[in-house]
Amino acid sequence: KTRDAADQLANTNSSQLLALERLRDKLGARTIAVVGGNGQILLESGGDTRQLTPDRPSAAMLRQARGGAVSSQLEGLEDEAAALQGGAQIRALALLPNTALRLGLDERYLMVIQRVPGSVLSNALAVQTANNEYQQRSLERGGLRRMYLGTLTLVLILAVFGALLLAVTLGNQLARPLLMLADGMRLVAQGDLSVRPALATRDELGGLTRSFADMTGQLADARAQVSRTVVELDAARTHLQTILDNLTAGVLVFDVEGHLETVNPGATRILRLPLSAYIGRPLADVNGLAEFAASLSRRFEQTLGAEGDMDREPWQEAFELQLRPKQDPLTLLVRGAPLPYGARLVVFDDISEVVSAQRSAAWSEVARRLAHEIKNPLTPIQLSAERMQHKLEAKLEGADQAMLVRSVATIVNQVQAMKQLVNEFRDYARLPSAQLKPLDLNALIQEVLSLYAEAQEKCHLIADLAPGLPLIKGDASQLRQVIHNLVQNALDAVHERADGRVVVRSSLSRTEAGAPRSVRLYITDNGPGFAEKVLKRAFEPYVTTKTKGTGLGLAVVKKIADEHGARIALRNQHPTPDAGSPPDDGSELPVIGAQVSLSFSNLVPVTEPGAASAKT
Structure with a gap:
């Protein structure tokens, strides 16, 4: 009614106060008034004669009415008896939708105050009491519902927990064999084959665990057999490697692609090249062995044929290998054989001395x-x-x-x-056989050097003999010829030099325990040295650099040394490289002389008869 009255009041064109009176009469209201935006009474019709102006609406009613809704409030209920006698009233507030009754820019509200009859109020209070009881019952019903739901939830949780516990128990009973198998497989995967889980039941799971135990036992036996086989293979490989390492012959193994696979120390020693650094590479990559590698490849192709027949016999052939331009070639006796899976084996010996x-x-x-x-x-x-x-x-x-x-x-x-x-x-x-007798090498050297007194006086010949050398077993006449030949060759090499010098030196070599090992004789000169091509063949007949020499001197010396079981060696002397200079094999360093060494290992024991008399 208040909303309709506000709309009618906004649309009227008559006097505002008169319009309010009409509306009050029409509504049967006690008081009707126009209220400003701040709650101030602007116009009023009717009202309590005991008050100049009616009470202002509360701020809450103004906020609710400002939103477009009708705000109402029941008043006078503090004294229920007075209210039932007609002392209660209802206050309604609505926003005027038109600016016709506005005095300014503020919004205007229509406030209607109407007395509530006692019978209506009594019924309203009864309804309110019933509503309160209903709300109380509603609250109690919600609590009962919540309690009932809580009880049902607790029962459900207990039931689910019991079901889960039962399921876990039954699952454990059913999964125990599978868990045993899982643990066993985990241990087997870790390498422990001693665990053999098995169930005594006659069902499928029991049979599965027994089969797993049998499989584990077979795996343990197989692993033990493999371990024994590996140990045997390692022992065989070690044995074979020991044989290869101690072979004087060179051994090379090539894979199916022709790459170097195995090299023994004998091959490195014979070829004087670091072959181990070329493992996995073709032999042709080694400096100086390209032609040798090509010859080996051709020889294998000729032997194996187009289809690589593995039944072919191993081949053997002699090769001359020129490693350095200034040195004599090596004469190698090479034997080749095919291996399974396309591999190739090459064994060679240095037969240059042969x-x-x-x-x-x-x-x-x-x-x-x-x-x-x-x-x-x-x-x-x-x-x-x-x-x-x-x-x-x-x-x-x-x-x-x-x-x-x-x-x-x-x-x-x-x-x-x-x-x-x-x-x-x-x-x-027809060199006669040596008559080996106890001999003082130093005394024999001094005897021979006495023939070169003039050279000694001119300091061209110097003797450096170690005292206290043990006696050797030798033929004095033959060794006299050897010393004379070597000294004469050394003097011939330095005769054109004013500072020419030949040093004859003797020394004693001992073992690690300190026992005498060999007596050594060194004849060193500062002449032009040996030509590189002569060093390897110096002991062959008719190999000489002298214009008038026959080439038989060193050949005879070599035969006499062999008769005495002595080792003879020739080498050129080179200056010692300066510190920090790169290592050199001596081929590029200048030659500052030559040296011939004889090593006599056939010594006379001190307790042998004649040893003391030979010294005296």
Whole structure:
């Protein structure tokens, strides 16, 4: 009613106060008034005569009415008896939607105050009491509902928990074999094959666990067999590697692609190259072995054929390998064989010394035959020439006589030279066996050096002999020839130098325990040294750099050293590189001399008879 009255009041064009009176009469209201935005009474119709103006509406009613709703409030209920006698009233407040009754920019509200009859109020209070009871019952019903729901929830939780507990118990009973299998598999995966879970039941799970236990036992037996096999393979591999490491022959193994797979120390020693650094690479990558690798590849292709027949016999062939330009080539006896899966095996030996020995034996036979065939006619030739000179010299005069004398002298001199050559041939071919007796090497050296007193006086020959050397077993005559030959060669090498010097030195080599091992003789000079191509073949007959030499001196020395069980070695001397300079193999350093060394390991024990007398 208040909203409708506000709309009617906004649409009327008559006097505002008159309009309010009409509305009050129409509504039967006690008071009707226009209220400003701040709650101030602007116009009023009716009202309590005891009050100049009616009470203002509360701020809460103004906020509610400002939002467009009708705000109402029941008043006078503090005294219920007075209210039932008509003392209660209802206050309603509505926003005027039109600006017709507005005096300014503020909004205006229509406030209607109407008395509430006692009967209506009594019914309203009864309704309110019933509503309160209903609300109380509603609250109690909500509590009961919540309690009932809580009880049901608790029962449900207990039921679910019991079901889960029962399910877990039954699941454990059913899953125990599977858990046993899972633990067993985990232990087997970790390498423990001793666990063998098994159930005594006759169901499928029991059979599964028993099968797993049998499988674990078989795996343990198989692993033990594999371990034994691995140990045997390691032992065999170690044994084979030990054999390869101690083989004097060189061993190379190539894979199917021709890459180097295995190298033993013998191959490195023979070829004097770091082959181990080329594992996994072709042999042709090694400096100086490209031609050798190509020759090996061709030889394998010829042997295996186009289809790589594995039944072919291993091949053997001699190769000459030139590692450095200034050195003699190595003579290698190479044997090759195919291996399974396309691999190839190459075994080679350095037979350079064997070839040299064969060449020396051949020269010995040639020397023996030449000495026999040439020596016989030399004496008749010399005698015939001398007889011719004796018969014809008196019959010739002048130039003819001089020519005869000169020609006969030439024949005799050449015959003498040929006799000397034949004698050297004979000595080389028929060197007598050494008569080994206790010998003081220092005394023998001093005896030979006494023949070179002039060289010693000029400081061209120096002796540096270690005192207290043990006696060696040797042939004095043959060793005298050896020392004389080596000293003479050294003096010949330095005769053109004013500062030429030859040092003859002896020393004693001992074992780690301090026992005598060998007596060594060194003859060192500061001459031009040996040519690189001569070093490897210096002990072969007719290998010499002298213009007048026969080339048999060092060959005889080598034969005598072999008779005495001594080792002989030749080398050039080079200056020691400065600190910090890169390492060098000596081939690029200048030669400052040569050295020949003899090592006598056949020593006379101190307790042997004759040792003391030989020293004295």
